[in-house]
Amino acid sequence: MTAEIVSLPRGGDMPASAFLAQLIAVIRAEDGYGSWDDKPDTDLLADFIVTRQERRDMPIIGDPDPDLLWRVEKFYDAVGLAVERHSGVMAAQMSKIHHEGFGRIVLIAGRLVVLSKHVRDLNRFGFESYAKLAEAGEAAVQDAVKTIARFPEAAQA
């Protein structure tokens, strides 16, 4: 009997996920010239994946580069749009990130902070798999929607 080694592609399979669909739409919206038209979705999201081994090889402290900050922004843009689809309330993103990779990201709807995230090690921003990326996005959306349900007047103000 021979053992068969099945090696999954990096990031695993892409699950069916409303959040991933939203994130892909956000990214494709920036592709004004259609240069990514032939790129499969997995390629567009490939840089959101940081495997366990890759993370181990990264320095704990490091200055996040502009591409990485762009990905963080797209992630929270996608969360904001998904929140709007769920609650009808528009949420805008603001962030204050130190160049060494720590700081705070918020989504604001009306007078309400619907999501507030203190980040650190932002230079290692990424997810082990597409499934984990989808999960993190959905969790953020659910959390924001709950906060809006808790303070509906402030969110509409």
Added chain:
Amino acid sequence: MTAEIVSLPRGGDMPASAFLAQLIAVIRAEDGYGSWDDKPDTDLLADFIVTRQERRDMPIIGDPDPDLLWRVEKFYDAVGLAVERHSGVMAAQMSKIHHEGFGRIVLIAGRLVVLSKHVRDLNRFGFESYAKLAEAGEAAVQDAVKTIARFPEAAQA
């Protein structure tokens, strides 16, 4: 009879104002080596003054320099501290400023946006007189305190 020309100092007289006192304290707090100890308060706030004539001479569009952004930050830090003194609620500042000088500044307490200001022409940030500076600060504080009174739970969340 000879006409006497009374020329007021630039920015006029400094009024007694809790906001100005707070702003001066915020600025002096950054002076770790005491190099400004001998500077009078009017000198510390002199760059907050932009007279009518000076404003006229400024371009409408222009990239705000770091010193100016520092002053904007100190202004809203002072507002945040005054809000805390009035309401007991701590408010932190976040801003998203385009390099051409427009953007948004918010003060956040708990889950509440206690102050939200869309700015433009930030390169011309300044006040005609110390009295106007005091007035603008007090108005921002009053506005924020009212917002906290309107949504106390979100501010404590």
